Amino acid sequence: MKKKIIPGVFGGGNSGPLLLIFSPRERVRDILTVGLIQCNYQVIQANSSSQATIKASQMLPKLVIADLSCDNPKDILIAERLQKSQRTRHISTLLITTKVPNPLVQKVTAEMLDQIRDADHGKLSTMGYPFAFSEFLAKIESLVLKTEPASDKNPPNDQNRIIAEHLFDPSIPVDRKMQNIGKSLHKNWGFPFTVVKAMDIIESDVGCTLELSKCISTDPAVSSTILKIANTVQYARRHGRITDIKEAVVRLGFRETRSIMACMSLIDLSPEVYRNRGFGRREFWLHSLTVGLIAEKICIDCYMQRPELAFIAGLLHDFGKIPLDNDFDSVFPRLLDRTMGDVCAFYEAEDVLMGFTHADLGYYLTSNWNFPPSVTMAIMNHHDPERILKITSANDKIIQEAVYVGNLLAKALGLGHSCDEILEEIPAEMLKDLQMGSGPDDKLFSHIIKQLRILCSYLNLQLRELKNEEQKPDGNESDVVVVYNDRAIYHPMIVALRNNGFNVVVTNQIPGDTPGHKRVVISIPEPGAPLDINIYGDEREVNRGETLKIFLVNMEHYRELRHGITDANLILMDRRTFDVRLLLHTLDIFFERITLPTNAIQ
Template structure:
């Protein structure tokens, strides 16, 4: 047996009794301290194999220096904390943590989790191989590996016969409710879902309770029967247990369902005939991520880590590492399931700007609807596909959807409400609230200044969905009111007249802290220096960073607490001078 694995623990939670349980183990050596100073000394002199650190909330916390030293010396670390919100976990992923463990964890499970993490990252030999992992030759290219996995996935991820039969019957105009009920009866869980959906209080309030499958199908109709069967089937096909830290499957399903629901609403708004295809395309748009996580776990772990720590778009990192991406893989799975070409095309191309907007956004195809819905779900902060970036779309798209001037609250409320229904239907344990989130700084007054014809829709979606009070203005004029926070949305280089206007606006409100969203335009430095407190975010906008900055703003003291910003070192120096 080799040397024991040295684990350094910064134990702010004072749990000596917990770590004492592992003293008898020869394969691990725990060094525990409650002193940050001693932790630095130990890190410098003994170089542990791995560290357990508390959650680090702010960039200026002294514990952040531990993370910096750990990264420099390539010492992996795990966060151990008394509680875990989504924000905490995402920040820990971005800091480079290998995992996030709660202090309430059972000692046995703790040891298993630590062992699995160490094995996954090559610190100890693996105790066993993952059942679903496919052996791939080292000499294979990325695309050869993908095609091998897709061939295997045909067997493992086949659409259940019952669901395939139901979908076929629902597409046959000669089928009756009784015909469709027959195959559904063979699947108890699916039968339960259909009955539950037909008795939804939100949709059928006051109607008598349906007792039979036949009547349930009649009530909800063939389209919703097909939708329910497909969503139920896909959800059941995949393991719910997280495999890659940073790819949270619970958050993935929130995002996927939200995207599908938004797809259906947008399809109806633009007159797209097949609403069932819209919903399914949205729910399945990120299906390839599940395949990659299941069968390429080591590679996907690397992809998630690079995208998170370097703040890169996940789609681009997938292409860099595997020569392909989740859209291509998802499209291939849709082909295997013999989905209609329109759905396959939408899944395969939902990140392809040229194919989604062939005429500048004047007309909508199904891929267009999925593209836009994906980013609207991100702007509403509904779950996560491990990527929070939103890409601008042509102004014509927002005009056609009616989002150019105002964000319709009924639309936002309907999305949240239907998402709640689907979570209940699929028996997903935690339900996202349908009520408005209540921001801590809800009473602050926000001004959104833009030099675009359509002020940033994603920003306005976020502010509306979180119940913030805001005003939008362009160079035509700004209301005289005082504002607690100004958001500058610079889509394009400022023209001289715009620059003059923006400088005047900033000077008149120099005591108001500001957030700058820009595409790298140089003019922002001039305006940033006018304001006493600023944060900067580059396009494409990272909604998680934007969310953290908004939450960190204290309108009483008119300042931000320390959170991440995309500002470069040059911008920081320029602003300080």
């Protein structure tokens, strides 16, 4: 039998757990990989600390093997960041150090060992370099189980295998590719009738509680859940138990009932068993729910007549990813491998490799299922702010802007996870349209977290503990200063940084120095404008090394300048492929510590 080949995974046909090997030395990576493959492990490689950060966060290996025996002691902070992140804290770590470890490595390792308090934390072990492979193998076996649980996922049929191969064939028209996907889905599963009917009721001017209750009654699973929720303590109170669907809809409310019904039906279409490695369904739906809730709240604040359409559009904005993962086994790993390797947005990898994106596929499928145009267009455009800003219909424009903003804020908040963590700035015109002034406020985030807790409890979606503290007010003693250009913009990295515990000041001017205080200045110049790098030239020698300067630019305009920079504390990052994981990793290395919010769960 031919062994399964998974792009980016060595030994993809093996049954052992997935391991990540990080080493700056190619020879070390390759020798260890060959040995581990022969021992039935699956292996992914990273040649830099930044690449290791992205691959560990996305692929969630059982074990990270970090080679710190080169002149790279600060890379120990990768392991500490993984341990302290909610998403990756369960990953075990094996540190390969020199026989006499660097003081920083010793200090951080001791702190990490002290933090391992329960079964939720991965194990931690160290070993000195050089070592015998048998010793190395014994260490790994003490940290992870040798075999992975067997998957219940059915192997793809021959027809789907052919369709998957054709998706990467540039000679086949995009329309035919999506038609083939649609035909395959029609044979395997159909979109839930209850959701489609609910859309008709919501869209109709005469939609009412009676019609919605009749729609729910046609689906036994949805009916029983709606009744169960209506009789919970939160809703029942002194009104007694009810058994009638119409009464349940009245008690819950039209909008709440619709949300629960749609979420139930959609999540049942894509159980965790279908997922490919690196694409967990629980976190995917948490992300989608968060986008839907943010989009709906924004539309409510803009006094939209039907904010529930924004909720459905947000919930479905990434739906095109589901069939690519459910039915075509080889497609998703290849797309993820390209996304991680190029550090680009997932939709860009799709467009390069297949000629279309999950947004295009989501639009195609929901249009065929007769969803309202305002929903289908929001799905299609949720990565295209320029197209959104050209829309002439005020209502459609608000819905699409709300979904676009919701997607970015959900990523910045770290609520759920999808296929990348690329953050783009929000155009000033959108902020004005959505009545958001200079950006979202704490009231929006408080509302979203509250609603997310409620929905997740109904849907049996496990949600990590969320504590919503107000953001620290801007002050002088900041960790990070974000300098906007003269055009009014908003970048969601502000939310991401504050959500990760950094004290952030936002300004339009380069601030003065604070002697003895390490800080990072992130400047976002206008596109195409010359970089005023010399503005830092007057820094006193005593302060050199205390300020890290990061410029967010369109990299194609500054490639030559980038190669000419010799200052280690001056970095150019591409604003088009700005990955928040790389930013956090850069700050960890500069501060030589992991910054966490005060409410972080240890």
